[in-house]
Amino acid sequence: MLEPSKNANPINGKDGLAHDPREPASDASPLRHDWESGEVLALLTSPLLDLVDQARAVHRRCHSQADVQLASLLSIKTGACPEDCKYCPQSAHYAKETGLEREALLDVDDVLAEARAARQAGATRFCMGAAWREVKDGAAFDSVLAMVKGVRALDMEACVTLGMLTEAQAGRLALAGLTAYNHNLDTSPEFYGEIITTRSYQDRLNTLARVRHAGIEVCCGGIIGMGESVQDRARLLQTLANLDPHPESVPINTLVAVPGTPLEDQPPVDPLDLVRMVAAARIMMPLARVRLSAGRRNLTREAQILCLLAGANSIFYGDRLLTTANNETADDLALIEDAGLRVQPAKV
Numbered sequence: 113m114l115e116p117s118k119n120a121n122p123i124n125g126k127d128g129l130a131h132d133p134r135e136p137a138s139d140a141s142p143l144r145h146d147w148e149s150g151e152v153l154a155l156l157t158s159p160l161l162d163l164v165d166q167a168r169a170v171h172r173r174c175h176s177q178a179d180v181q182l183a184s185l186l187s188i189k190t191g192a193c194p195e196d197c198k199y200c201p202q203s204a205h206y207a208k209e210t211g212l213e214r215e216a217l218l219d220v221d222d223v224l225a226e227a228r229a230a231r232q233a234g235a236t237r238f239c240m241g242a243a244w245r246e247v248k249d250g251a252a253f254d255s256v257l258a259m260v261k262g263v264r265a266l267d268m269e270a271c272v273t274l275g276m277l278t279e280a281q282a283g284r285l286a287l288a289g290l291t292a293y294n295h296n297l298d299t300s301p302e303f304y305g306e307i308i309t310t311r312s313y314q315d316r317l318n319t320l321a322r323v324r325h326a327g328i329e330v331c332c333g334g335i336i337g338m339g340e341s342v343q344d345r346a347r348l349l350q351t352l353a354n355l356d357p358h359p360e361s362v363p364i365n366t367l368v369a370v371p372g373t374p375l376e377d378q379p380p381v382d383p384l385d386l387v388r389m390v391a392a393a394r395i396m397m398p399l400a401r402v403r404l405s406a407g408r409r410n411l412t413r414e415a416q417i418l419c420l421l422a423g424a425n426s427i428f429y430g431d432r433l434l435t436t437a438n439n440e441t442a443d444d445l446a447l448i449e450d451a452g453l454r455v456q457p458a459k460v
């Protein structure tokens with residue numbers, strides 16, 4: 113697929129932007145960074161099919177091919193994280209209840225073998241997650257830099273999520289060729305304290321600013337189903353869309369209620385709420401890759417297709433998502449084909 117130019121603004125096919133040749137682009141809409149929470153709430157609560165229609169129109173104007181990027185995610189260092197994110201089985205705070213064992217950082221060669229296997233299976237993006245509060249300079253970070261270089265040498269996009277980092281560390285990741293840095297805002301500024309107490313929302317925003325300043329793409333999204341209100345969901349989307357530039361990648365997760373975590377008893381999310389989040393994200397951040405992330409295993413095929421229709425254009429692909437199970441790869445490929453979409457091809 114033609115990736116739209118990062119700095120392009122009107123979404124009308126000018127400025128290097130692609131639109132579906134089967135459907136001429138209509139009026140230009142500027143990329144906006146001034147969303148009011150009331151507007152976002154109105155979007156999220158509008159009649160579902162109107163919302164999907166609107167998102168679909170934006171998607172077809174801004175994305176030239178009906179393609180879906182397959183991204184694989186590997187936990188390169190599991191467990192014993194000092195943060196207390198209430199949804200996360202990797203937090204040391206809940207280790208006794210979850211029973212999740214701490215694992216050392218994986219070897220570079222093992223990680224690259226996984227990346228090659230993911231590429232062979234069709235993934236074009238390889239994401240690596242370490243359960244750290246922050247990056248510390250030293251041998252472990254040097255290994256991560258080598259992993260990034262190795263993944264890029266496979267002609268795959270490389271994304272890492274390593275917690276907070278300094279400007280100098282962001283610069284070293286950029287030099288290693290990192291495509292994107294994942295750092296999710298998770299939820300609204302108002303609800304954040306209910307979920308995480310060991311770092312602030314502003315810490316998150318500061319890290320995102322450092323990533324952006326280093327010239328690395330931003331991957332930033334959130335989770336629904338943690339007990340937040342629809343207003344919180346609107347505020348999360350508002351915060352994301354008012355970043356300038358928008359995140360290039362927006363993962364939308366639904367809570368996987370892992371036994372032993374404080375959120376283990378949260379009721380499942382209505383899949384149509386996920387469709388609404390995807391559609392609103394597509395409308396507000398027209399050029400981003402909107403990614404169906406954790407929790408997809410609980411969705412029917414029909415719900416997943418509705419999300420793809422509403423503007424999602426990437427899925428996490430592979431047996432595992434960090435520490436939780438994910439959909440079968442064969443099922444995912446069949447789903448994409450049955451929806452009449454295509455997998456984003458690898459670079460030749």
Ligand code: SF4
Pocket residue numbers: 193194195196197200201202203204242243244245275
């Ligand atoms: S920072 Fe990441 S790994 Fe650590 S507890 Fe939070 S979500 Fe889990």
